Amino acid sequence: MRIKFLSIIASFFMVSFVITSCLDNDNEVNYSPDATIRAFELDTIGYGVNYKFTIDQVSRLIYNVDSLPVNADTIINSILIKTLTTASGIVTMKDQNDQDSIVNINDSIDLTKYVNATEKNNFLVLKVWAPNMEVQNEYKVNIRMHTMVPDSLSWGDKPIAENPAGITAQKQKLVTLGDNILLFTQNSDKVYSTTIPAGSPSDRLNYGQSWDSKNADLPEGADVTSIIRFADKLYLLTENKKIYNSNDGLTWTEDNVLTPDGATVTNLITSFSNSDGSNHKNVNGIASVIEKDNKKYFSFAEQKETGWNITTSTEVVPAEFPTNNLSADVYATESGTLNAIVVGNTQGLDSKKDTATVVWASEDGKAWIPMEIPSNNNCPKLVDPSIIHYNDAFYICGKETKDDAKGFQKFYTSPTLLVWKGVDRMFMLPGILPPVKLEGGVIQYPYSEFSFKGKEANYTMVVDRNHYIWMVGGQGIDKIWRGRVNKLGFLIQ
Structure with a gap:
């Protein structure tokens, strides 16, 4: 999955802030502190099946209501995050260098390492940035998958x-x-x-x-x-x-x-x-x-x-x-x-x-x-x-x-x-x-x-x-x- 660095987006916000300040010092712009994920959905799995994901805002845990089929690992090793809705549109995750990098939902991601994460304590961690760039919330994503053959x-x-x-x-x-x-x-x-x-x-x-x-x-x-x-x-x-x-x-x-x-x-x-x-x-x-x-x-x-x-x-x-x-x-x-x-x-x-x-x-x-x-x-x-x-x-x-x-x-x-x-x-x-x-x-x-x-x-x-x-x-x-x-x-x- 391609990652765009957070520094670019941060620079954009800084420039926007400076321009706004120079144009009118008398009008203060207040950006929202909302750093929540409002919707999360993966692309279809298997034969066009959509699996609903629940967002627990209290514990900030995202998980699929029903587990994926036992053989879905060959699908989610390269899958799109179809929906990821936030107030700012800015969500980051750790890259290979353990740095915060922007998530690009137009690129596929390998989710196999996050299967049944609750058992392994190995969650996909998504950090949501509020529009004011001051508030951040971390969400844990657990991809639940069956360990049993469906027709057995x-x-x-x-x-x-x-x-x-x-x-x-x-x-x-x-x-x-x-x-x-x-x-x-x-x-x-x-x-x-x-x-x-x-x-x-x-x-x-x-x-x-x-x-x-x-x-x-x-x-x-x-x-x-x-x-x-x-x-x-x-x-x-x-x-x-x-x-x-x-x-x-x-x-x-x-x-x-x-x-x-x-x-x-x-x-x-x-x-x-x-x-x-x-x-x-x-x-x-x-x-x-x-x-x-x-x-x-x-x-x-x-x-x-x-x-x-x-x-x-x-x-x-x-x-x-x-x-x-x-x-x-x-x-x-x-x-x-x-x-x-x-x-x-x-x-x-x-x-x-x-x-x-x-x-x-x-x-x-x-x-x-x-x-x-x-x-x-x-x-x-x-x-x-x-x-x-x-x-x-x-x-x-x-x-x-x-x-x-x-x-x-x-x-x-x-x-x-x-x-x-x-x-x-x-x-x-x-x-x-x-x-x-x-x-x-x-x-x-x-x-x-x-x-x-x-x-x-x-x-x-x-x-x-x-x-x-x-x-x-x-x-x-x-x-x-x-x-x-x-x-x-x-x-x-």
Whole structure:
């Protein structure tokens, strides 16, 4: 960056002062003592992104609100200061000889040495000169930059907590309800919870290390894997096909509304709610499978202002539809409608044909279609599969049954629900640590002792409102992992 020496500008002010004095000794000119920076902005970074800078006038600190991308050092090593507004227009910084020299914003500057300056105490110091040339203020500039790869799923190097239920072989279920994450265990009257603090995903929120234990009055024969959330209530199904609901997960009341006359509910699939995102069709209700006259049908209980309205399909549920340990997610499409997706364990199918985990999808909870095409790119058959719509893609994980690859192996992803591929980098299972380069260029792929990789443990998974993925293991991995794609915690993604 080219620097123009302060002495030239100072001489100009001195000459101006002398001329003014000679022309009229009776008129005194008072120059402003304002030595503040009013605006600071860098040129665009990356794909034309502007990063806002905050000026703390009390501490005279300038910093970008959201950190720059992790690879931005190749951009800011030669970048323009787009805006630098002061009363006098004179700002100086130290040159190589430690002398005050004028900053010329028309020339590029290397800001890499000032990245994360707060940690290194190595700030870019800008001295602002007031128009009267008597008052000067120094501002420190901190260029904040992420140290994480934006699209990488980060779980940390160890679990965030122990499973409060301990080493258990029982089925488990994680659900979110209001400001809490609840953990249920089959055949247990204990419910464990952790609080989601107020704030947005870009806030540096840290939670989940401690879980409270409370006694719950679960109904007899409650199937915790059937628990779903609709609006501000939880619903579950019992072994004798009765539905119960709860406002807090602790006290449960039998629900006589959702079951059609002359039928029983065999599965709670998922719910549609305005809280799930853009819902232009205003679909609000609970999707289920009901049994009547020894045949199963899809059913949807829609909540209206006047009460519940139940619609039952006339077509029999296909035998390929999952029957137990269902995992569902609901997401908003770009057109402003809600879509639901579900996977689960199937029963009674020809093992030679039942070789893939098939996703079933619905736009209204009344009709469900299998998202499959004849292909070699299906998601493999998994035991206890879980599905999420996350970061604009779909992900499935579960336990594999191949002779050479049992237990958890990897996530599978698809942009369309039709063609799936295994993920071998960036979006990994918890406990698979970043690769380490050893001497001689050898790459080592370390695992945590609590990694899900290769384990066949019972588990449960949920995503909270801050985009954190929670995975809880039972027998074999009695730990809780919390992970998030890094950029989903950035203010600017």
